[in-house]
Amino acid sequence: MKALSASAPRAIARLAACLLMIAVGVVASLPLPAQAHVLLLRSDPADGSVLKEAPTRAVFEFNQPLAPTAYVILTGPDGPLTTGPVKVQAKTLTLTLPKVTDGRYRLAYRVISASGHPLTNSISYVVGKIAPRTMKQPPRERSPDWIAATGVGAVVLLGIGAGWFVVRRKRQRQTGSPQ
Amino acid sequence: MNLKNYLLLPIFIALLALNGCSGSNDSDKSSASHNSVHSGIKVSDAWVAQKPDMTGVFGVVMNHTDKDITITGGTSEVATKVELHETVAAADGSMKMRPKPGGFTIKANSMHELAPGKDHIMLMGLSRELKPGEQLRITLELSNGDSLEFTAPVKPFTGAEEDYDPES
Amino acid sequence: MPTRRTILRAGVLAGAGVAASACKPLSPEKSTSVIAFHGLRQAGVQTSPQSHLVLLGIDLTPKSGAEDLGRLMWLWSDDAARLTSGQPALADTEPELAVDPANLTVTFGIGPRLTQLVSGVTLDPLPHFSTDKLQERWGQTDLVVQLCADDLISLTHAQRMLLKDMAGLGVLRWTQSGFHQRTDDGSSGRNLMGQLDGSVNPRNANEHDALVWADGAWKHGTFLAVRRIEMHLDTWDELDREAREFTIGRKLSNGAPLSGGKDEFADPDLHATDKHGFALIDPASHVARSRSAMNGPQFLRRGYNYVEPTDGTSGLIFMAYASDLAGQFVPVQQRLAEQDLLNQWTQAIGSAVYAIWPGAPKGDYVGRAQLGLPR
Ligand code: HEM
Ligand SMILES: [Cu+2]
16 A cells, blocks of 8 residues: 555556547547548638739639539729639639739638538738738638647646646645545 | 407417317217217217128117117118127127117117127128218118118228127 | 416416316317317318328229219218317227327328319429439329327327228328427427428418418318438538538527527528628528528428338428419429539438318318219
């Protein structure tokens, strides 16, 4: 009993480390939500880019095949602009862009993955020479945030739990309170 | 909704309920079978089993008078003969039906059930095949000299296949 | 001080008391479980959906005509009148099963072939829809009987009685059994995809008169489209809640439109947009595609969920009642066939249309007057 009590803190620390590793493994191997969600991999023009000349078309590439239903809204300094029709092919969405003057543009898109998950977001870019203002970062995809938050949360909770356990055992040992 | 509406609600519900009840109470009249009331005697819920050659007529005979009335015989357009049967256990334990001596006596202010496996009216020597859902006209002769006419629908029915044993 | 609710409850109790004393053969609870069979219109349409459904698809035996149909309708009407009121049918071999009708309704209709026996009424079969994959075994029949009740004993007994009584006159082609979630707070029951189903529906008598009940030669009758729709729940399972709500255009929790509102009865706003400018209710969603430009119900949807016990497939027995199927139902189904995000998880596998007879008054039977038969 005594020997066990003496080595308890070390054992608990080892156990906590072990649990932590398992937790990290579980979080990392959570493939479903990440894969179920459709994500924008890259776009041309890229989000936040500054272009010398107005682009004539836009291409969005996603991590998953898309359903045929997709929409875009192009907004310029003077309000909404009409784009060419959107074309969906496998994982990409393509459209032609109208001739525009210099300024700041936002191209919002809504796509639906072939499996049925919608994604609504936007990219922004600047055409020509305008005062370089910090572009607003587009809101990040929700699911990875969620996973990251869960992972971090789990680690923090485990840490707190292990710490509390160690402290409690120590105190119990000191006061000699029964199990 | 104001208070007045709340006060009217119970009356409304009561009316609804009454309506629903009257529907259930006289559903025996709801069908197209015409059960004539004659000298205070009436047949309700009548039906005829769809069988070849001979078949039973069932229902409830109600005597609303203060005197006993006996059904002594009957006629029907589709039967060469109408008999009044009772069902009895034969020596071998099987159920047999046979003419009830003296007919069916319905006590004053009471009713007499005609049902498969019990007393029933038997249509003998059917002149043709009965069609499901058709209405048969049947006339009963009463001990007081009156006759009682009613119609009964033909219903598909596979139960109560008692043997006919006129001798027993 | 009495609250509104206590007054209301007192009223209901008083009403029930009167009902009980006026109606001796039935106990108080039972008096509320009777839905009258006779009337201007058949019960089971405007009736708020009971828990259980059995839908029978029946063909008339070959060479049967109006007179045969009349005899069948006599038998069926008589059975229905008795059983819905809690009394055994004639020749009922299980009279004890009839004691509690539990809101039993029995509703009769005829298919396109038989409507030609009735002058002035035609019923066209539905056109082909591009999304259909119809199976013969759930197809059109001459006759339909819709039985609904809150208790399976009552329902099953009535079903058996009607089937026994059609011997020699009708042949059973299919049976579609379904179930409906009854709620006590007025919200719609959920379907097997978890959605509140039935939010936009005719609510009051006026709306039913305008949308459901026919006029002219079929006055007080209506028309029914039955669509057996299989749900692909395995792939539906792969969707997260956001995607599921997006597909319909309503929230799963309370059925509120994605455009806002406190519950399923809030009006969807197809023009409301998110910060990007996209419609909150996606234009391809089920609600956006099925919704009328007039912002209101277009016909009565009285659907029941089903699970096929033999293979575990499940779905919706979609039933639309309308005074004019071609004018009210077909355009909606056409739009949904052209585009509806929900189509990815649903598949129509059965389809039939029926003219639902007008009701019969007491002492008469359903269909007699329309068939021109004597009393
Ligand atoms: C399995 C198949 C189906 C499912 C799961 C389904 C589900 C739903 C849901 C959840 C709603 C929103 C709530 C409500 O108003 O009830 C709805 C609305 C509606 N559905 Fe369906 N439905 C199906 C098939 C159909 C079909 C085949 C039609 C017609 C051809 C149809 C027509 C409508 C209409 C008219 C509305 C009301 C739209 C409005 O006015 O807002 N549905 N459905
Ligand atoms: Cu006999």
